[in-house]
Amino acid sequence: MNKFSVFAEYESNVRSYCRSFPKVFDRAVGSVVYDVEGSEYIDFFAGAGAVNYGHNNGHVVDSIMRYMRGDGIMHSLDFHTRAKQEFIQKFVDVILKPRHLRHKMQFTGPTGTNAVEAALKLARKVTGRTQVVAFTNAFHGVSLGALAATANKSKRKAGYVPLHYITRMPYDGFLGDGINTAEIVEGMYRTAGAGLEVPAAFILETVQGEGGLNVASSGWLSRIGKLANDLGALLIVDEVQTGCGRTGKFFGFEEMGIEPDIICLSKSLGGIGLPIAVNLIKEGLDQWQPGEHNGTFRGNNLAFVAGSAALDYWDSASPFPEELSLKEEWITEELKATAALFSENAVEVRGKGMLQGLAFKSPQLASDVSRLGFDEGVIAETxxxxxxxxxxxxxxxxxxxxxxEGFRRLRKGIMRASAHLHAENWAKIA
Ligand SMILES: Cc1ncc(COP(=O)(O)O)c(C=O)c1O
Known part of the structure; x- marks a missing residue:
């Protein structure tokens, strides 16, 4: 019996990340993860954005330990609890009010995809329309309603039913430089004879995290936002990955010239990766009947407590938000130095804030670099x-x-490979 046999024998074939990073992980502190053999890995993946404040962040852990030791209630459906009361009040004071957002908070089932489901339902209910505009390369989750809005081919195929009620439009940059796709989308909706139904909503990410780190410009976003408004359609901004500071501000849409009607948030809202999701619903649009969208795990109290502690990072007295732009620069510089190891045009630096990366001409090269980096002790996904x-x-x-140090390891892996491995491929592409 080897250390993987229990997974191979008893865990579903659907498991995937563990195939790219085949180790048994054990402990994690801050940005370092340890496997059961004690080897350490620098984490450039951060739970796909669920551990923005670092693994086992001490400030957050202290607060949940105190809560548990005091017999704080763990499970409560959507009962009122002190943990929820404190979280809502803090979120309003620290996040919503300073940004002049007057949105209500709907706690959905604790996944990003469930927040998206709820947002789509509410937009259809409020407008009485069925179609929702989603964009090329979008990722909004894998439950059927959200999956219809997701663009990824293999994920869509795995739905095994027709995915309906979504109109696909080109995201910013999708048709190449010099083609303003917002103008095309606008043309399709402002021209008689285009044959499109007026949509209930437009759903979009400000940076497409899963779709390849595509960044929408503020000009593009504001044009789409205005179009939605003119059509009486809601603007749903899916901040599941971009939210909680990932692109440099708490929300990815900040300073981008749009006013979302519904904001979907999840991932790092739970402080240290505890599951929770919320929709922020603009005043007047909260037209739900009690229980119309429900679920056993809406609002996990431990996540509320952890989330409240994590919000201290966003307090007006905290230096943390200001530091993010400096860290963005560090990453861009390191990425440029890494890209320089490859021949011109083989790779481009892409993304924004703490959500950046290297876009390779060759997909094989991207997965090679991820694997080689892992061999050197760094976790970075494609x-x-x-x-x-x-x-x-x-x-x-x-x-x-x-x-x-993480980038040094990544570059070491690349140098080693260019010297020894895949000599043919690398000579051609790299
Ligand atoms: C933008 C976006 N929306 C929705 C989801 C789905 O979230 P979950 O995996 O928690 O269902 C993700 C997950 O990566 C995402 O990046």
Missing amino acids: CGPDNEVLKIMPALTIDQATLQ
Whole structure:
């Protein structure tokens, strides 16, 4: 029996990340993860954005330990609890009010995809329309309603039913430089004879995290936002991956010239990766009947407590939000130095904030680099329609020395490979 046999024998074949990073992990602190043999890995994946404040963040852990030791209630459906009361009040005071957002909070089932399901339902209910506009390379989750809005081919195929009620439109940059896709989308909705139904909503990400680190410009976003408004359609901004500081501000849409009607948030809202999801619903649009969208695990009290502690990072007295732009620069510089190891045009630096990466011409090269980096002790996943983009999304709390060491390991792996491995491929492409 080897250390993987229990997984191979008893866990479903659907498991995937563990195939790219085949170790048995045990402990994690900040930006470092340890396997059962004691080897350490610098984490440039951060739970796909669920551990923005670092693994086992001490401030967050202290608060949940105190809560548990005091017999704080764990499970409560949507009962009122002190933990929820404190979380809502803090979120309003620290996040919503300073941004002049007057949104209500709907706690959905604790996954991003369930928040998206609820947002789609509510937009259809409020407008009485069925179609929702979603964009090329979008990722909104894998339950059937959200999956219809997701663009990824293999994920869609795995639905095994027709995926309906979505109109697909080109995201910013999808048709190449010099083609303004917002103008095309607008043309389709403002021209008689286009044959489109007026949509209930437009759903979009401000940076497409799974779809290849595509960044929408503020000009593009504001044009789509205005179009939605003119059509009486809701603007749903899916901040499941971009939220909680990932692109440099608490929300990815900040300073981008749009006013979302519904904001979907999850991942790092639970402080240290505890499951929770919320929709922020603009005043007047909260037209739910009690229980119309429900679920056993809406609002996990431990996640509320952890989330409240994590919100201290966003307090007006905290230096943390300001530091993010400096960290963005560190990552861009390191990525440029890494891209320079390859021949011109083989790779491009892409993304924004702490959600950046290297877009390779060759998908094989992206997965090679991910694997080689892992061999040297760094965890970095791929994304994009063909997994052609190496994604660098460390914890937002990472220090410069750890970040540099992670990139040093990545480059060491690349250098080693260019010297010894895949000599044919690398000579051609790299
Ligand atoms: C933008 C976006 N929306 C929705 C989801 C789905 O979230 P979950 O995996 O928690 O269902 C993800 C997951 O990565 C995401 O990135």
